[in-house]
Amino acid sequence: KDQLEIRGKDIDTLAKLFKASGFVSYVSAMHLQNLCNQANVRFHKMTRQQLQLEVYESRPAEYDFQVRDLLNEGRTRAVKTLSGGQKFQVALALALALADHIHTQTQSTHNFFFLDEGFGSLDKDALTEVFETLKSLRKENRIVGVISHVEELQQEIDRFIRVRNDEITGSVIEI
16 A cells, blocks of 8 residues: 555656646756755855855745855845855856856867956955855866956956056057
């Protein structure tokens, strides 16, 4: 009887998966969870093991991210409650995880992407941590283009192109 009940539950699960967009939702949730797990490798390190990203079902077949605060008894909270710097760290971790996934799927020989701003929202410690993460990408043979006006970050980058606006000649590129 127990085996038949288990089998009945499995058949009910399969029936739900194949109704409407159940299967697509299931597969999407699995991919999103894998992306989240991969992002957490860096995000957890960037936040000094204080925060962890999680996926939860906000509505049936709709998923969102939340953060587990490991210094606050492991309570979860919405990503929107994070500081500007922490939100940037979430976005960076997810972008890196997505880039890793795409690179693996396409078996591309090119492994680069660009980050455009967002650094201005970081305090000095968070900026240092993010820059250490970006420097560690060199060891992974990754190329990251950074577009920024943050002076501290510009001083840390050894190869750069500076675009300066000149009223007479227009944009001037300095290498």
